[in-house]
Amino acid sequence: MTDDSLNLLRGTVDLLILKSLTWEARHGYAISQWIDTATEGTLLMEEGTLYPALHRLDRKGWIESEWGLSANNRRAKFYQLTAAGRGRLDSEATSWQRYSDAVAKALANGGPRP
Amino acid sequence: MTDDSLNLLRGTVDLLILKSLTWEARHGYAISQWIDTATEGTLLMEEGTLYPALHRLDRKGWIESEWGLSANNRRAKFYQLTAAGRGRLDSEATSWQRYSDAVAKALANGGPRP
DNA sequence: TCGCTTCCCCTTGTCATGCGAGGGGTCTGG
DNA sequence: CCAGACCCCTCGCATGACAAGGGGAAGCGA
Secondary structure: OOOOOEOOOOOHHHHHHHHHOOOOOEEHHHHHHHHHHHOOOOEOOOHHHHHHHHHHHHHHOOEEEEEEEOOOOOEEEEEEEOHHHHHHHHHHHHHHHHHHHHHHHHHHOOOOOO | OOOOOEOOOOOHHHHHHHHHOOOOOEEHHHHHHHHHHHOOOOEOOOHHHHHHHHHHHHHHOOEEEEEEEOOOOOEEEEEEEOHHHHHHHHHHHHHHHHHHHHHHHHHHOOOOOO
């Protein structure tokens, strides 16, 4: 942890979690590690953010859980995407794209009269 | 208003407002219009979001206000960046850049086994 | 064997803040 | 005269990221 990680923005938490489950089922701890790695240490998801989010996504039907055994031989709850979850991931990814493009445009704006 | 505008993410409100004041002082209404235009209608800042944010930025010393007359001959409160506000804009813009790059990386991630 | 670290799960309370709804006032054009 | 644009504000609600705190089990070195 280089400790220069940024705060998570509201809304991107779900997106990141769903994305981490694209290829295989993962347990919570592994999801947070994936985020750390995939963003090259830029983003850090705290446990107090992660677990409530997982339960929320579960309630909404985007993911499903199942108890199993981790690679380190520990009891762990594995989550996987549902069909609805995949759809959700797509739409959230699209929204994010639109959003970040819009902000980028605003920041690149050269002023009222170029 | 094409009504397909997205919700604002926590944290980007300040950034957008500060950016809108880069070149000249503007009043609240003009700021919201600038955001709408600069993002090509993608982002819409509600008044209930804008005005409290303006007062917050004022309290923090990033911006200063002054009553004046708008282009339409109306009473309007003009805001301008302070020196501290310019610094704040820079750091927020940098953070945003890092953040969106990180998310982009995560979304572009090809999975556990490239 | 003991204790430390890593791994893994969870909940509670706090705080910040985006937004809907509501309220007020002014100027202009049809 | 009146609709609509222009311009300002505040309240209350809901959401959700986070810190802090709690629990427990596996593995390893001393």
